[in-house]
Every structure is written in structure tokens, then in C-alpha cells.
Amino acid sequence: MAVMDQYIIGGFIASLLLLYWVLLGFVLLYNLRRNRNKNKSSKIARKHDCINTSANGQYRQEVDGSTDIIIVGAGVAGAALAYTLGKEGRRVHVIERDLSEPDRIVGELLQPGGYLKLIELGLEDCLEDIDAQRVFGYALYKDGKNAKLSYPLEKFHSDVSGRSFHNGRFIQRMRDKAATLPNVRLEQGTVISLLEENGTVKGVQYKTKNGQEIMAYAPLTIVCDGCFSNLRRSLCTPKVDIPSCFVGLVLENCDLPCPNHGHVVLGDPSPILLYPISSTEVRCLVDIPGQKVPSIANGEMANYLKTAVAPQIPPQLYDAFIAAVDKGNIRTMPNRSMPANPQPTPGALLLGDAFNMRHPLTGGGMTVALADIVVLRDLLRPLRDLNDASILCKYLESFYTIRKPVASTINTLAGALYKVFCASPDQARKEMRQACFDYLSLGGVFSNGPVALLSGLNPRPLSLVLHFFAVAVYGVGRLVLPFPSPQRVWLGARLLSGASGIIFPIIRAEGVRQMFFPATVPAYYRAPPVN
Numbered sequence: 001m002a003v004m005d006q007y008i009i010g011g012f013i014a015s016l017l018l019l020y021w022v023l024l025g026f027v028l029l030y031n032l033r034r035n036r037n038k039n040k041s042s043k044i045a046r047k048h049d050c051i052n053t054s055a056n057g058q059y060r061q062e063v064d065g066s067t068d069i070i071i072v073g074a075g076v077a078g079a080a081l082a083y084t085l086g087k088e089g090r091r092v093h094v095i096e097r098d099l100s101e102p103d104r105i106v107g108e109l110l111q112p113g114g115y116l117k118l119i120e121l122g123l124e125d126c127l128e129d130i131d132a133q134r135v136f137g138y139a140l141y142k143d144g145k146n147a148k149l150s151y152p153l154e155k156f157h158s159d160v161s162g163r164s165f166h167n168g169r170f171i172q173r174m175r176d177k178a179a180t181l182p183n184v185r186l187e188q189g190t191v192i193s194l195l196e197e198n199g200t201v202k203g204v205q206y207k208t209k210n211g212q213e214i215m216a217y218a219p220l221t222i223v224c225d226g227c228f229s230n231l232r233r234s235l236c237t238p239k240v241d242i243p244s245c246f247v248g249l250v251l252e253n254c255d256l257p258c259p260n261h262g263h264v265v266l267g268d269p270s271p272i273l274l275y276p277i278s279s280t281e282v283r284c285l286v287d288i289p290g291q292k293v294p295s296i297a298n299g300e301m302a303n304y305l306k307t308a309v310a311p312q313i314p315p316q317l318y319d320a321f322i323a324a325v326d327k328g329n330i331r332t333m334p335n336r337s338m339p340a341n342p343q344p345t346p347g348a349l350l351l352g353d354a355f356n357m358r359h360p361l362t363g364g365g366m367t368v369a370l371a372d373i374v375v376l377r378d379l380l381r382p383l384r385d386l387n388d389a390s391i392l393c394k395y396l397e398s399f400y401t402i403r404k405p406v407a408s409t410i411n412t413l414a415g416a417l418y419k420v421f422c423a424s425p426d427q428a429r430k431e432m433r434q435a436c437f438d439y440l441s442l443g444g445v446f447s448n449g450p451v452a453l454l455s456g457l458n459p460r461p462l463s464l465v466l467h468f469f470a471v472a473v474y475g476v477g478r479l480v481l482p483f484p485s486p487q488r489v490w491l492g493a494r495l496l497s498g499a500s501g502i503i504f505p506i507i508r509a510e511g512v513r514q515m516f517f518p519a520t521v522p523a524y525y526r527a528p529p530v531n
């Protein structure tokens with residue numbers, strides 16, 4: 001019995017031990033599976049949280065594949081592009097250095113052609129509730145005479161016209177609108193560099209608001225970091241020219257002689273612009289040729305504005321101008337021009353002022369940027385997958401040609417008109433300037449044609465060249481008819497040669513073939529790659 005008891009107790013203990021081992025096995029197995037699942041989900045979380053700490057703990061890396069397009073800069077181009085691509089269903093990550101409302105003297109008059117592009121992008125409501133003013137044309141002043149040049153808007157919807165506003169308010173509206181899209185992520189950060197691997201841009205390295213450095217990856221990076229771009233160097237061959245600077249003032253509580261019009265004074269040494277930026281403010285931009293401006297700090301600028309510029313301002317605005325100078329809120333900005341000269345790079349694209357600039361005399365920068373966005377949107381639309389960088393890059397070469405007729409017309413006109421509008425001691429240049437004023441004053445087709453070019457309503461290169469030389473021939477005709485003298489014929493010849501010397505170098509820099517014969521450029525016909 002004792003032996004039997006021992007067997008029973010032994011068996012009991014053995015089965016307890018077995019049960020224990022089985023339970024232990026189950027627990028271990030359960031834990032193992034749980035850990036494995038935990039690891040899996042923590043990897044997913046890591047993917048989404050984009051956390052991959054580097055050795056010194058300073059860098060984070062975004063390797064989640066959750067972004068289709070990175071946009072650097074949310075100014076006019078970047079903000080409009082973010083909304084446009086977001087609306088197309090792209091997952092967009094915008095990195096902007098400063099998300100607070102910009103306060104600048106740039107981009108305050110949108111030409112009607114730009115407004116049409118804004119409508120195409122569905123962004124026209126961004127001009128609502130910012131006290132934007134409608135602009136219907138220009139008033140041109142020279143030597144006490146003036147001419148009114150209306151935009152040829154007859155064929156358009158009554159809502160179409162130019163708009164002028166505070167640039168910062170407009171940008172903020174576009175940023176807000178882009179941020180309403182769930183697939184657009186707007187982040188404050190400064191992009192330090194593009195991340196390149198074997199000649200392909202894979203993303204960007206940027207510093208967040210709180211100083212952390214992050215690497216973000218996407219199949220396509222679009223750089224819109226504006227006129228001071230320091231990222232453009234590897235994506236184009238920049239040839240930046242700075243022909244002059246604008247000095248900006250705000251005139252308050254005054255009425256423009258021609259309400260709802262931009263005013264251009266053909267001043268000495270160069271043009272002065274005035275246009276409303278709200279119902280109570282008028283922006284005045286005084287052009288100063290060269291890169292050096294009188295010092296604001298030591299009062300030289302105020303003195304220059306009061307003695308050299310004020311007497312040229314339309315008399316109705318004189319007091320407001322002096323009051324603005326006395327108030328002291330004087331700002332300056334260099335006027336840059338840079339023809340588009342891209343180096344097509346897989347994985348990246350330039351847009352806006354980072355890519356292409358022209359003299360701001362004609363207010364064409366935003367129109368070109370918005371027109372470019374429309375072209376790019378349409379090119380990207382048929383593509384679902386942006387991952388093959390070199391194929392995408394080849395395909396997007398067509399962008400550089402398709403955009404050309406519009407962009408180069410606006411660019412060339414801005415550069416040429418600036419040169420014609422500047423005062424010069426050269427008699428031939430004086431004649432050309434006067435001929436231009438008188439030609440535009442003729443009205444009808446003589447003003448409608450050039451204004452349609454300037455406003456972006458009909459930006460055709462051939463029309464630009466025809467009107468430019470029509471002005472020159474008009475100037476020559478006045479010199480030599482009805483009684484040509486050898487001196488006058490010589491002056492006429494110099495006028496024509498001066499006109500050619502102004503426009504042809506600009507056209508050459510823009511690219512004759514792309515500008516006038518884009519359809520002969522093979523890239524024009526690139527078909528979208530089959531995904």
C-alpha cells in the first residue's frame with residue numbers, strides 16, 4: 001500500500017510538473033507571439049511616426065513612403081502648388097521656413113491672366129475677405145501727360161480683372177486652403193539641403209521649428225524657395241541679374257487719380273509704380289537703377305525720395321507720399337531677373353522665383369508661377385506612380401518647353417519695357433521712350449495688344465515682337481517723316497538698332513526655339529510613362 005501510495009504521489013507530482021511545463025510552454029509561446037506582434041506594430045508605428053534616431057540623437061529620418069511630393073517653401077508658388085497637387089490626390093509634405101503671415105513689398109498685383117490661372121486652380125476664393133482691390137488697367141504718366149490703358153476684358157466674365165492686395169494675406173489664405181486637405185501636411189521648417197543619391201534627389205534634410213534635423217524622403221521634391229533660393233544651384237545654372245532695386249512705401253488715405261488702376265510714372269532715372277493694396281492703402285514702388293540704394297538709416301533715402309522722387313509723383317498724391325516718407329516705413333528689395341535654365345535632375349523640379357525671374361515692373365511673377373503650376377498639374381495628372389525618377393525626369397522635360405511661350409513672353413516684355421521706360425541721356429533711347437508712350441496712348445489695337453501681353457490675357461511671343469518693333473518703326477517714322485534729314489535718318493537707324501539691342505539678347509536668353517517654335521522641340525511631345 002505504501003508502495004502504491006508512493007506511485008500515486010509520484011504520478012501526481014509528475015503530472016503537476018507536466019502541467020507546469022505545458023503551461024509554461026503556453027505562456028512562453030503566447031509571450032513570443034505577443035512580442036512578435038508588438039514588434040511588428042511598433043515597426044509600423046515607427047514607419048508612421050518617422051522615428052529613426054541617429055547616433056547622436058540629433059537626426060530623425062522619414063522613411064515611411066507616406067509622401068508623394070515634398071514642396072520646399074509655401075510662398076505664392078509653393079502654397080498654390082500644395083493645394084493643387086493635394087486636390088489631385090497626392091500626399092504632399094510642405095516645408096516652409098516661416099508659417100506666420102509674410103509682410104513684404106513683393107507680389108501685390110496679380111494680373112488678370114494670373115487671376116484666370118487662379119480660377120483654373122480653384123484658388124480664386126483666396127482673394128476674398130482680404131480687402132483685395134480690383135484692377136482694370138494702367139494709367140501711364142510722362143512729363144505731365146497721361147494715358148489710360150485698360151485691360152481688354154470684354155471677352156471675359158465680369159469677375160475677371162487684375163487684383164491687388166497685401167501679399168501676406170493672399171499667401172496665408174492659400175496656405176490655409178491647402179492645409180484643409182487631409183493629404184497635405186504643412187510644417188514649419190527650414191530645408192538645409194537636398195538629399196541626393198547617385199544623381200537622383202531622394203528628399204530633403206530640414207531643421208524643424210525646435211531645432212531638430214530631419215531627413216524626409218519622397219519620389220519628387222519641388223523646390224519653391226523663392227528669389228533668394230539657395231537650393232536651386234544643383235538644379236539649374238542660375239544667371240541672376242539685378243538691374244535695379246525697388247523702394248517700397250505705403251501711402252495712406254489718398255485717392256489715386258485713376259481709381260482701380262495701376263499707375264506707372266515714366267520718371268527719371270526710372271519708373272515709379274503706384275497701385276492700391278487695400279481700400280485705404282496705396283503701394284508706391286520707386287525704382288532705383290543699380291544695386292546700391294541711398295542709406296535708410298542715415299536719412300539719405302528720405303532725402304532722395306523727397307527731393308528727387310516726390311516732384312515726379314502725380315500732384316494728387318504728393319502729400320500722402322511725403323507723409324509716408326516721414327512715417328519712415330521704407331523698405332527695399334532687389335529686382336532680379338533670371339532666365340529659366342534648368343538642369344533636369346531625377347527626383348526634383350524647380351518652380352516659382354527659384355526657377356525663373358523677371359523684372360517686377362509689369363507684375364508678371366505670380367502669373368508665370370501660377371501658369372507653370374497649371375502646366376505641371378496637367379502633366380502629372382495621368383501618372384499614379386512617381387517612383388521611377390529617371391523616367392519621370394525625362395517626361396517632365398516637356399514642362400520646360402510647354403511653359404515657354406507664356407513665361408517667356410511675360411519675361412521678355414518685363415525686361416524690354418523696363419529698359420525702354422528708363423530715362424537715358426542717349427537721344428535714340430529718349431526717342432524710343434517717347435515713341436512707346438505715344439504708341440500706347442493711341443489706344444485701340446495699339447494699347448490693347450501690348451496690354452493683353454502684359455496682363456497675361458494673350459501672352460504670345462510673336463505679338464510681343466510685332467508690337468515692340470511697331471513702336472520702334474513708329475518712332476523712326478516720326479523722326480524721318482515728312483522731311484528726313486541725314487541726322488534724323490541716322491537717329492532713326494540708332495533707334496532701331498537700340499531696340500534690337502534691347503529685345504534680342506532677352507529673347508536669346510529665353511531660348512528662340514522654345515519661345516517661338518516649341519512644337520519643334522522633341523520634348524514637347526513626351527507621352528506620360530505607362531505605370
Ligand SMILES: Cc1cc2nc3c(=O)[nH]c(=O)nc-3n(C[C@H](O)[C@H](O)[C@H](O)COP(=O)(O)OP(=O)(O)OC[C@H]3O[C@@H](n4cnc5c(N)ncnc54)[C@H](O)[C@@H]3O)c2cc1C
Nearest residue numbers: 073075076077097106107108109191226352353363365366
Ligand atoms: C519688389 C518686387 C515686387 C514684385 N511685385 C510683383 C507683383 O506686383 N506682381 C507679381 O505677380 N509679381 C511680383 N513680384 C514677383 C513675385 O513676388 C514672385 O514672382 C513670387 O512671389 C514668386 O513666388 P515664389 O513662391 O516663387 O516665392 P516666394 O513667394 O518668395 O516664396 C518663397 C517661400 O519659400 C520659403 N523659403 C525660402 N527658403 C526656404 C527654405 N530653405 N526652407 C523652407 N522654406 C523656405 C520662404 O519663406 C517663402 O515663403 C515682385 C517681385 C519683387 C522683387
